[in-house]
Amino acid sequence: MAVASTTSIDELKEKAKTLRRHIVRMTTEAGSGHPSSSLSAVEVVTALYFGGFLRYDPQQPRKPDRDRFILSKGHAAPVLYAALAEAGYFPVEDLMTLRKLGSPLEGHPNYKRLPGIEASTGSLGQGLSIGIGHALAVRLDGYDARVYVMIGDGEMDEGQVWEALAAANKYRLGNLTAIIDQNGYQQTGATKDVLDLTPLDEKIRAFGWHVQTINGNCMESVVAALDAARKVTDRPTCIIAQTKKGFGILDVLQETGDVNFHGKPLPPDLAEKALEVLK
């Protein structure tokens, strides 16, 4: 398994915990946000930024040959901000300014205001199309850069995603990887109840993509899947990361009686409990 030479799986797991603590702290401090939607995506984001998959330079955030990560499910911004801070794009203390007036750490990612943000997202369904644009551009310029796009499983309801899946296949974008954070829930309930799109893997495979389905909260599986995806160069790749919304503090969320826990921060007392768990 080609993990970055400097980072072991154990170190990645520790980093994941750090990101989770940031997510809980910053959303509770903000008094709003989507911690559960962020927590499900932590392993993937951690592996991308710290497992040697994304090649980036915080000092040159728009370097043309960089790899790109687009968070299409923009409401999970806290996981991205946590990773960017840990990666050195801005001071970790800034995380506590989340959603506050004047802070570039807005409720959803703002391309114009924060280095490291590759696309303004928050209106669902658009990130994969933007990713195709980047992938075509770097191919035209002859860079071997990769483009990763994280999409929510609820977000797959949006028709534009399927337009993009078809187009990426037409251009055989071997430098494009879509990661579906399949946490099983969307705003009002379970994705299977709101609009059941399963089996996602067969559908996306039928669109010509290389598809892997993995446990997206298992660091070993995430690293292995990203490594396998990187070796596929003749067509776009998709990783269906089966995750749990709120992973890492599931027991704490259980206490609230709301396993979806969509779009709200932990109250301070529960945040304390969660931070205990994440020690």
Added chain:
Amino acid sequence: MFYGEASGLKMGKATRDAFGRALEELGKDRTDVVVVDADVGNSTRTEWFAKAFPERSFNIGIAESNLVGIAGGLAASGKTPVIASFACFLLCNAYDQIRMSVAFPELNVKLVGTHSGISIGEDGPSQMGIEDVALACSFPGMTVVVPADEPSTRAATAAMLDHRGPVYLRLGRPSVPIVYENGVEFRIGKANVVRDGKDVTIIANGLMVAVALDAATALEKEGVSARVVDMHTVKPIDVEAIRAAAEQTRGIVVAEEHAPFGGLGSVVAMAAAENGISTPMRFVNIGDRYAESGDPMGLLKKYGLTPEAVADACRSVLG
């Protein structure tokens, strides 16, 4: 018979044709220009660029949302994407994608809406972009350009590519007369006086400039001297041209091939009000309604976009 003929104008090409040729020409030096098409390139004329530069052209199928998103990504990676579709499909179908993937991140995407207005004719209202200028103007930071003829469209295409930031270029389907036979000085945001006059000013854009010239020709026979201003840039609007019209003539008529709310008329009126420019105004447009199928000239007549209607508005504004 065509509008502009009474004013001695010669028939020229459609603005979409002028754009297509200009883009093909400019593409030679501008290797950053990339065309993405939602399968209407033979209507929008981006196919000429695509034939010349196939490696920089992508037909992504009939999917305007994806079209705009891809353009946003290309721009964020340093390309200058030009995306053309029918004005209604681009602006109405992909409005949110323009918002999120172009306007809000201020990306250097060039949006081109062809088949604007009712002069597309027989295909009918589902294909007519009559809301597009209002929608384009509604995006913060969007530049909106509506050229009148072939020479000014060629110039506008070049200016659009040179401009940093999102631009909407509105074009038409039918052939239109040549307003700028002796060359055109085209600057985004700077209106052109195409006929001077001292009694009343007609502010127009697109094919309504030729209509306005015919109205001015008719008014001249009555002893009324009408100025015609080609307000090719709707946003940012040329406030000084409006001020000059108000100070040097006795009223303004705004003529456009668009629905009444949010288009050139609205923008001119607001700019006047905001800048303390007080002058009587009248507005010539399609009216608050959808049109129908029919021949272009018949439609323009039935929906009030005629030299007679513009001349009537001038008489009305002069009292």
